[in-house]
Amino acid sequence: MASEAEGGSPFNIHPMDQFVIKPLFGDGDITWYTPTNVTLWMGITVLIIIALLVFGTRGRAIVPSRSQSIAEVIYSFLYSMLVDITGKEGVKYFPYIFTLFIFIVVANIVGLLPGAFTTTSHIAVTATMAMAVFLTVTILGFVKNGMAFLGIFWIGSAPLILRPILAIIEIISYFVRPVSHSIRLAGNMMAGHAVIKVFAGFAGALGIGAVAPIIAIMAVYGLEMLVVVIQAYVFTILTCVYLKDALHPAH
Amino acid sequence: MASETTHAAEAAEHYVGMPQLNPDWFSNQIFWLVVTLVVIFFVLSKVALPRIAAVLAERHGAIQGDLDKAEEMKAKAIAAEEAYNAALAKARAEAGVIVAEAKAEIQKELDIAIALADAEIAAKAAESDVEIQKIRDGALAAIKDVANDTTAEIVKAIMPGADDAKAVKAAVAARLKG
Numbered sequence: 004m005a006s007e008a009e010g011g012s013p014f015n016i017h018p019m020d021q022f023v024i025k026p027l028f029g030d031g032d033i034t035w036y037t038p039t040n041v042t043l044w045m046g047i048t049v050l051i052i053i054a055l056l057v058f059g060t061r062g063r064a065i066v067p068s069r070s071q072s073i074a075e076v077i078y079s080f081l082y083s084m085l086v087d088i089t090g091k092e093g094v095k096y097f098p099y100i101f102t103l104f105i106f107i108v109v110a111n112i113v114g115l116l117p118g119a120f121t122t123t124s125h126i127a128v129t130a131t132m133a134m135a136v137f138l139t140v141t142i143l144g145f146v147k148n149g150m151a152f153l154g155i156f157w158i159g160s161a162p163l164i165l166r167p168i169l170a171i172i173e174i175i176s177y178f179v180r181p182v183s184h185s186i187r188l189a190g191n192m193m194a195g196h197a198v199i200k201v202f203a204g205f206a207g208a209l210g211i212g213a214v215a216p217i218i219a220i221m222a223v224y225g226l227e228m229l230v231v232v233i234q235a236y237v238f239t240i241l242t243c244v245y246l247k248d249a250l251h252p253a254h
Numbered sequence: 255m256a257s258e259t260t261h262a263a264e265a266a267e268h269y270v271g272m273p274q275l276n277p278d279w280f281s282n283q284i285f286w287l288v289v290t291l292v293v294i295f296f297v298l299s300k301v302a303l304p305r306i307a308a309v310l311a312e313r314h315g316a317i318q319g320d321l322d323k324a325e326e327m328k329a330k331a332i333a334a335e336e337a338y339n340a341a342l343a344k345a346r347a348e349a350g351v352i353v354a355e356a357k358a359e360i361q362k363e364l365d366i367a368i369a370l371a372d373a374e375i376a377a378k379a380a381e382s383d384v385e386i387q388k389i390r391d392g393a394l395a396a397i398k399d400v401a402n403d404t405t406a407e408i409v410k411a412i413m414p415g416a417d418d419a420k421a422v423k424a425a426v427a428a429r430l431k432g
Contacts, residue, residue: 022273024282035281045290052294056302063309065316071309078306098299106294126274127283132291193274 016204108235133185
């Protein structure tokens with residue numbers, strides 16, 4: 004408002020405003036425990052997950068209802084993915100994998116609601132999850148295999164001269180994992196929402212004649228629906244792959 | 255001075271740069287993320303996942319049970335068919351035996367009847383032969399009588415007074431023999 008009164012250009016678009024964190028009550032400082040829009044949308048995510056996975060499966064029907072079959076499809080899909088990648092030993096980590104996947108996918112989809120705050124678009128959130136995966140996998144690898152875990156850096160099938168070089172590359176790529184793991188998700192979320200916001204700004208500036216930006220928003224929104232699920236899948240499948248390294252370090 | 259205040263006001267209303275990189279907000283997000291993930295994890299591992307696993311296992315069991323039952327029924331049906339076929343074959347064999355027995359009995363009766371009939375026919379034929387022989391003999395005698403009478407009449411007609419009955423009879427007998 005202030006900028007319009009100031010007589011600024013009509014293309015006064017602030018695509019990053021949607022990512023600002025605000026306190027839910029009042030205008031105070033944001034400390035670590037302040038209930039913010041992060042709290043609100045994470046809470047909504049939790050409620051949707053409970054609705055789908057707990058109330059949706061309440062019937063325990065042999066012939067499932069719609070919500071129960073959604074829950075079952077997600078369950079079977081993740082279970083077979085985990086077993087395919089890590090083998091039977093990975094099954095006991097299934098609740099962790101399921102938690103990550105269901106949180107990311109529901110938070111992403113909820114974030115696509117108009118006016119929503121997308122918690123997974125923040126690097127602090129995705130990096131926390133990625134670091135948790137990284138630390139879990141590293142600690143688990145050493146606990147399970149001892150020093151043999153270092154074997155993932157020493158490619159036994161490569162020629163002897165290449166092995167030290169490959170070891171350096173492997174070590175670098177190992178430590179880059181949490182970075183790429185977290186930035187991939189946050190970047191995708193942020194970019195998609197910012198693009199939609201930019202097109203929405205065009206639509207606001209063009210007023211009645213805003214057919215092209217609205218069609219573009221619809222197209223990008225459809226694409227985002229796809230991206231949102233694929234990113235959750237990618238995050239989860241990479242977690243499974245890293246977990247496989249910890250459980251079976253031999254290449 | 256005035257422009258600086260506007261700028262500050264604008265900065266307060268519109269965030270400059272990436273909100274994602276504001277370190278003041280990290281702790282808040284991380285705290286609520288951890289709370290969220292812990293809540294989800296407990297809900298999933300205590301309620302949702304065991305329930306879904308139980309439902310899937312139950313369904314798998316039910317389907318497996320139904321398949322087993324179907325297999326059992328099929329085996330029963332095959333056994334029933336086999337029993338039916340065996341019964342049919344047995345009945346057929348029995349029927350064959352009965353037919354053969356009946357045939358043999360009928361044949362026996364038939365043989366007896368044929369033998370009786372043959373005997374009767376033979377008796378009748380013998381009787382007839384005797385009758386025929388009698389008739390033939392009768393006829394022969396009649397022919398002799400007729401020949402004698404005729405000859406006697408002819409002789410009487412041709413040569414009256416020469417009718418020697420004895421001579422005519424002898425002549426006719428000689429002629430008939432020849």
